[in-house]
Amino acid sequence: MGEFKRNILVTGGAGFIGSHVVRLFVTKYPDYRIINFDALTYAGNLENLKDVENCPNYVFVKGDICDHALVSGIFSEYQVDGVIHLAAESHVDRSIEDPFTFARTNVMGTLALLHAARSTWAGKQSCRFYHVSTDEVYGALEMDGTFFTEDTRYDPHSPYSASKASSDHFVRAFHDTYGLPTVISNCSNNYGPYQFPEKLIPLFINNIRLGKPLPVYGKGENVRDWLYVEDHARAIDLIFHEGKDGETYNIGGFNEWRNIDLIKVMIEAADRLLGNPPGHSLGLITYVKDRAGHDLRYAIDSRKLHEELGWEPSLQFEEGIEKTIRWYLDNQEWMDRVTGGEYADYYDKMYKNR
Numbered sequence: 001m002g003e004f005k006r007n008i009l010v011t012g013g014a015g016f017i018g019s020h021v022v023r024l025f026v027t028k029y030p031d032y033r034i035i036n037f038d039a040l041t042y043a044g045n046l047e048n049l050k051d052v053e054n055c056p057n058y059v060f061v062k063g064d065i066c067d068h069a070l071v072s073g074i075f076s077e078y079q080v081d082g083v084i085h086l087a088a089e090s091h092v093d094r095s096i097e098d099p100f101t102f103a104r105t106n107v108m109g110t111l112a113l114l115h116a117a118r119s120t121w122a123g124k125q126s127c128r129f130y131h132v133s134t135d136e137v138y139g140a141l142e143m144d145g146t147f148f149t150e151d152t153r154y155d156p157h158s159p160y161s162a163s164k165a166s167s168d169h170f171v172r173a174f175h176d177t178y179g180l181p182t183v184i185s186n187c188s189n190n191y192g193p194y195q196f197p198e199k200l201i202p203l204f205i206n207n208i209r210l211g212k213p214l215p216v217y218g219k220g221e222n223v224r225d226w227l228y229v230e231d232h233a234r235a236i237d238l239i240f241h242e243g244k245d246g247e248t249y250n251i252g253g254f255n256e257w258r259n260i261d262l263i264k265v266m267i268e269a270a271d272r273l274l275g276n277p278p279g280h281s282l283g284l285i286t287y288v289k290d291r292a293g294h295d296l297r298y299a300i301d302s303r304k305l306h307e308e309l310g311w312e313p314s315l316q317f318e319e320g321i322e323k324t325i326r327w328y329l330d331n332q333e334w335m336d337r338v339t340g341g342e343y344a345d346y347y348d349k350m351y352k353n354r
């Protein structure tokens with residue numbers, strides 16, 4: 001047990017961002033033990049980690065972060081001294097349908113982890129609880145060139161962002177009340193390989209491949225700030241090791257796109273890679289009923305992370321999106337497997353009335 005320099009519990013490691021974080025830590029830090037703790041909900045998929053599953057410093061534990069006994073058992077069994085907490089319900093549309101699940105996992109689950117860390121770490125040095133959050137807690141911006149900074153007041157609108165905001169507040173409360181060594185980051189929209197195809201980019205790439213309609217909410221004028229997932233994972237590594245206790249860091253690539261413009265870029269690249277004539281899939285664009293409470297614009301000011309810790313994104317968007325589209329087209333079996341079963345029911349329910 002004492003053979004590892006650190007024992008880091010990564011929650012939600014079988015999900016989209018979590019799998020990139022686990023891969024980075026397992027390969028970059030062979031002297032750390034990485035314990036991937038994940039309930040394997042519809043969004044969790046161990047296939048995302050096939051390339052590292054046999055590494056000697058990797059352990060997978062299936063379980064629910066809301067299970068207090070299991071969580072505290074893991075802290076003692078593996079002598080956990082660091083947590084990178086990503087497990088969450090993460091999709092806004094699902095939160096509109098079922099807010100309770102979001103409160104349970106995102107709020108109560110985070111609280112269970114905080115409680116276990118506090119109980120186990122009393123009097124110990126060099127521990128860290130890293131909570132991975134989202135820019136959506138800050139609310140929505142107008143089309144006025146302003147940005148979310150670390151000091152922007154919380155103003156969540158969706159059940160998803162309300163649950164993440166609440167979890168952020170609990171993390172800060174544990175720092176301020178009990179002195180738990182915590183750090184938080186709030187990141188913009190991620191894209192890249194292994195994202196579950198309920199989210200805009202993989203959903204649209206898959207539909208272009210299959211010649212299915214591309215359901216654009218409202219007028220397609222909402223703006224999101226997109227970051228390549230491996231750049232997020234690198235930021236998490238840096239903040240985990242060098243961030244200051246009690247601090248918050250915004251992560252984003254200064255890369256804003258109106259949905260409709262982004263969709264046209266995806267169509268151009270996907271048609272080219274599929275060998276279709278230019279403009280072939282433009283006719284798939286279908287304007288559908290808007291999402292309820294749809295936040296107009298997100299844009300992150302990540303200068304603090306750049307100035308204090310030297311982080312910057314490694315990929316230009318054009319390069320990142322091309323790489324991403326190629327990955328989904330080259331990994332159609334992964335896509336076909338994750339879109340089987342429950343996903344088909346979700347798709348019918350979500351899109352039939354839009």
Ligand code: NAD
Pocket residue numbers: 011012013014015016017018037038039040041042043044045063064065066085086087088089090091105109132133134135164186187188189190191196
């Ligand atoms: P995801 O939905 O792809 O993965 C979530 C993972 O958490 C899945 O593996 C799932 O099985 C697991 N999980 C869910 N409920 C659980 C529970 N009760 N117990 C244990 N495991 C559980 O999500 P993602 O997009 O990878 O997001 C990861 C984190 O990053 C989330 O906290 C999210 O709020 C945050 N975030 C995401 C984005 C983004 O663009 N995707 C941006 C900023 C922040």
Ligand code: TYD
Pocket residue numbers: 092093189198199200201203215216217218220222223224259291
């Ligand atoms: P999404 O990937 O769900 O991320 P978030 O809502 O957390 O930003 O959606 C990104 C944007 O794309 C958002 O403005 C909603 C829009 N969108 C569509 O227009 N159609 C879709 O089918 C989906 C899933 C999203």
